[in-house]
Structure formats: structure tokens, C-alpha cells
Amino acid sequence: MTPTxxxxxxxxxxxxxxxxxxxxLEALAHDVLDAGATGVVALGTTAEPASLTDxxxxxxxxxxxxxxxxxxxxxxxxxxxxxxxxxxxxxxxVTAALTLVPPFVRPGEAGVVAHFAALTAxxxxxxxxxxxxxxxxxxxxxxxxxxxxxLPGVAGVKYAxxxxxxxxxxxxxxxxxxxxxxxxDDVVISPLLALGAHGGILASAHLGTARFAELITLWRSxxxxxxxxxxxxxxxxxxEPNPTVVKAxxxxxxxxxxxxxxxxxxxxxPESLRRALRAADAVV
Numbered sequence: 116m117t118p119t120x121x122x123x124x125x126x127x128x129x130x131x132x133x134x135x136x137x138x139x140l141e142a143l144a145h146d147v148l149d150a151g152a153t154g155v156v157a158l159g160t161t162a163e164p165a166s167l168t169d170x171x172x173x174x175x176x177x178x179x180x181x182x183x184x185x186x187x188x189x190x191x192x193x194x195x196x197x198x199x200x201x202x203x204x205x206x207x208x209v210t211a212a213l214t215l216v217p218p219f220v221r222p223g224e225a226g227v228v229a230h231f232a233a234l235t236a237x238x239x240x241x242x243x244x245x246x247x248x249x250x251x252x253x254x255x256x257x258x259x260x261x262x263x264x265x266l267p268g269v270a271g272v273k274y275a276x277x278x279x280x281x282x283x284x285x286x287x288x289x290x291x292x293x294x295x296x297x298x299x300d301d302v303v304i305s306p307l308l309a310l311g312a313h314g315g316i317l318a319s320a321h322l323g324t325a326r327f328a329e330l331i332t333l334w335r336s337x338x339x340x341x342x343x344x345x346x347x348x349x350x351x352x353x354x355e356p357n358p359t360v361v362k363a364x365x366x367x368x369x370x371x372x373x374x375x376x377x378x379x380x381x382x383x384x385p386e387s388l389r390r391a392l393r394a395a396d397a398v399v
Contacts, residue, residue: 116210116241118271118295120153120314121328122191123321124161124213126358127175128371135171137178139371143321144182146370151328152320154189155179159213160245161318161358164193166377180208191316197237204239211241211270213316218251224259228266235268242268243316247275247299257286264291271295273316279306287311305346308334319352321361322395348398352391359383360391367392 125143128136144155157179158164158172167175176192183190194200194212203209214234216227235242244263248254255263263269274296276283287310290296298307298315308315308331320327326349333342359376363383366374374382383391 116189116270117293118154118189118191118211118243118297118314121151121320121324121331122154122156122189122297122314122316123147123152123324124156124159124316124318125179126318126321126362126365126371127162127164127167127171128362128365128373129375129377130372131375133373133375133377135167135174136372137174140175141178141182143365143370144179145186147320147324148182148186148188150324152188152324153314154191154210155183156191156193156213156316158193159191159316160193160215161361162193163358163377163380176206180206184208191243194238197234200234200238200240200242209240211243212238213245213273214242215245216247216251216253216255218253221252223253224255224262227253227255228259228262231263231269232266235266238268241270243271243273243295243297244269245273245275245299247273249277257282260286261291264294269294271297271313273297273299274307274312275299279303279310283307284310301352302350305330305334305342305350308342308346309339318357318361319349322352322364323349323398326398351394352398360387363388364391364395 128139130136157176189210190208191211191213192209195215295313298304298312301317301319304315330345360383363374365371
């Protein structure tokens with residue numbers, strides 16, 4: 116499969132007591148699919164997976180998989196180890212795994228390629244490589260991404276390089292066949308689509324799902340003027356640590372029972388919420 120379109124990396128909502136709010140999660144998944152998302156991501160970094168227990172992680176995937184099964188929607192699941200990938204064999208709804216470039220250790224490009232070659236051998240589903248060098252500490256050149264694309268079982272990359280640079284232009288000037296480049300930096304998704312990206316995995320799309328889906332359609336249909344104007348408006352949405360402000364806005368709009376996050380994250384402050392609501396109201 117070549118992932119194309121808009122994917123929303125779902126937050127994990129909590130109730131007032133701090134427990135996972137599974138009913139709210141189910142509603143969120145339906146909401147973004149109703150608004151035009153191609154699919155959703157469960158247990159991505161937006162979902163605070165490291166703060167969840169094993170049972171909570173299973174429950175989250177159970178709920179989201181049920182929605183995707185009922186809706187015939189695509190489901191990506193965050194899975195970064197051979198064991199986590201192997202466990203997806205019990206999940207027929209999962210279409211791909213979102214798998215992070217190894218963080219902190221900086222294994223070099225050859226190490227990253229070898230790592231993903233080993234993971235593809237263990238995985239029952241294709242992998243989407245999550246490239247986010249300002250968090251992992253590991254840069255990947257366009258050539259390294261092409262080598263990853265050549266691995267059987269690698270379907271694409273969530274490309275969150277922190278901006279548009281010469282490597283980005285080089286990659287999208289000659290993208291590997293059958294390999295998806297999905298933008299992961301919300302603020303620069305429009306220029307990335309203009310260069311030829313296949314879509315995006317965008318946390319901001321919790322708040323403006325239909326508009327982000329429209330943006331992808333406009334660029335892919337060649338309506339540069341319409342896409343450029345909409346892209347400038349949507350770029351104002353993502354200005355705070357993810358997912359704190361997203362949760363605050365969802366709670367303010369009555370879509371989740373609490374704005375709560377788990378440590379080491381802290382809840383968004385009132386001024387951050389006011390700014391985010393103004394930005395959201397201007398584009399949604």
C-alpha cells in the first residue's frame with residue numbers, strides 16, 4: 116500500500132480522574148473520518164504512548180481498530196520494536212505501522228537502514244518510517260531515504276525534518292516509485308505538498324480535519340492559488356507543544372472530557388488556549 120491523503124494521529128483523551136476516555140476516543144476517530152481523513156494513527160507520539168500502561172495501549176488500539184473496521188478506513192499503529200510489530204499479526208485492521216527512526220543513539224544512516232531491514236522481517240504490515248531528526252538526533256539524507264524505500268515492506272516516510280531544505284527538494288524532485296512521502300510538520304505541510312508530497316500525518320487536523328483534507332486535494336488537483344491561500348491560514352494552527360494545546364481546544368469545544376495530559380507534559384495555559392482558539396476559529 117502507498118499511503119495517500121490525510122491521516123490524523125489521534126490523541127489519547129483522559130477523563131477528569133486521569134483514566135483513558137475510550138468513548139471520547141471512539142467519537143474522535145469517527146469525527147475525523149466523517150470530515151474527510153483517509154485514516155488515523157493509534158499510539159503515535161501524539162497519543163502519549165509512553166505514559167500508557169500495556170492494558171491502556173491495547174484498549175486504545177481495540178477501540179480505534181473497531182472504528183476503522185466499521186468504516187473501512189486505513190489504520191496506522193505506532194510500533195517501534197520487533198515485538199510490537201509482531202503483535203500486529205493479531206490486528207487485521209492495521210494497514211501499516213508508523214515506526215520511529217531510533218532516537219538518541221544516532222546510529223548513522225547505514226545503521227538506520229539495517230535497523231529497518233530487520234524490522235521489516237518481523238512485521239506483518241508495511242512500515243512508514245517516522246523521520247523527525249530534531250527529536251531523534253539522527254539526520255537522514257535523501258539518498259538514505261531512497262535506500263529505506265528500496266527495502267521490501269517499507270511503504271513511506273512521515274517526513275518531519277523541521278522545514279524545507281535542499282534534501283527535501285532533492286527527495287521530492289525524484290521520489291521513489293510506490294513510496295509515500297507524508298508531511299509531519301504541520302506548519303510547512305502546504306509547501307511540502309506543493310513539492311509533491313502524497314499527504315500528511317497532522318496533529319492539527321484534529322481541529323480542522325476538513326480543511327486539511329481540502330488542502331491536500333487542492334494541491335494534488337493543481338489548484339495552486341486556492342491551496343496557497345488555504346495553506347497560509349492553516350499554518351497558524353500549530354504553535355504549541357503537541358498534544359497539549361490540541362487537547363485544550365478539543366476540551367474547550369466539548370469533544371473530550373478533560374484537557375489532561377500525563378507527565379512529563381503539562382497542560383496548556385489559559386493564554387495558549389485563547390490564542391489557539393482564535394487561530395482555530397479563523398480557519399475552521
